[in-house]
Amino acid sequence: MPSISKRVLGALALVVALPLAATACGGGGDSGDTIVIGTKFDQPGLGLKNPDGTMSGFDVDVAKYVAQQLGYPEDKIEWKEAPSGQRETLIQNDQVKFIAATYSITDARKEKVDFAGPYLITGQSLLVRSDNTDITGEASLQNNKKLCSVSGSTPAQRIKDKFPGVQLQQYDTYSACIEALKNGAIDAVTTDEVILAGYAAQSPGAFKVVGGTFSEENYGIGLKKGDTELLTQINDALVKMEQDGSWKKAWDENLGPAGIPAPQPPQINQS
Structure with a gap:
């Protein structure tokens, strides 16, 4: 009988452990959790994975600021590469909590995901x-x-x-x-x-x-469609980032060397 008891105990331990493991990798907001954020890995000045494994760029700094406001310090962020053609899929499949990756807000995309922002207008x-x-x-x-x-x-x-x-x-x-x-x-x-x-x-x-610009692109932060609570939290964070000077600081540090002066931060679409 002892061997049966051990098997039963082992099975019970596994049942208990599985949901705990599942919650540990999500974005629940507890201090022990991590948050998965999508960005580009190959765009200097915006989203770049450096040779030492660190991340840098304006989009990265925006994402870090938002994560901090959501309760996730930088060491709790897990970065996931988000190529242009995969962004909606990554969000819809819950592979990321949100994406900041030169992500233009368009009507077609808004049918699949929600957008906070915009946090930058370019062309x-x-x-x-x-x-x-x-x-x-x-x-x-x-x-x-x-x-x-x-x-x-x-x-x-x-x-x-x-x-x-x-x-x-x-x-x-x-x-x-x-x-x-x-x-x-x-x-x-x-x-x-x-x-x-x-x-x-x-x-x-x-x-x-x-040639100058021949379009207007509004960059937003993409997230799961219908997650109004997260949408409001991200918009609030973006407003704060613009107001406390962190937005301009991120621009100057990442894109200032390219010779582009910081534009006026855009109006955030708060509900």
């Missing part, structure tokens, strides 16, 4: 090699140029809709587009100006941003 632009002289803006793209953007991104969709004469190459990451631009496989990279400026600053003298 689509073009990045070319510094010696390029024939691409000066969006009108230059119609001459059968090879243009690179990221699958699932708003900029890629805009190029398809507005510039059907362009040879659009779609990669999984912007860093792959940058490599293709560097080696001459493509003529230009298109995405939001703030993203392009980060890459230009990372490789001084190699690239230049041209």
Whole structure:
């Protein structure tokens, strides 16, 4: 009988342990929990995983501030890479609590996820090699140029809709587009100006941003649709970040070196 008792006790211990393990990796708010946040890992100045494993960038600092306001210090954050084409899926499958990853608020996306914010307004632009002289803006793209953007991104969709004469190459990451631009496989990279400026600053003298902006992108923090409590908490945190100077400090530290002055923080859509 002792062996049966041990098996029963072992099974009971497993039953008790499983729910405890499940709650430990979620976002319940207890001090012992961690929170999983999605961001980009390959966008200098915005969301970048450094060689030593640390995270840096404006989006990262916004996410850290929000997490702190939710009760999660930096050492309780688990970062998860959130490529453009996977963001809605990551949120819908509860793989992340929220995503701050150059995530433009669009009507199509709002059918699948909710957005807090916006916390930044930017616009689509073009990045070319510094010696390029024939691409000066969006009108230059119609001459059968090879243009690179990221699958699932708003900029890629805009190029398809507005510039059907362009040879659009779609990669999984912007860093792959940058490599293709560097080696001459493509003529230009298109995405939001703030993203392009980060890459230009990372490789001084190699690239230049041209043509100004030809869209308006409102970056928001994506979260599970219907989670109104979390939505309100994140919006409150963003308002506080703008008001106490942390927003401008994050901009100056991460994007100031790219030569872009801090814009006026946008109005947060509070309910």
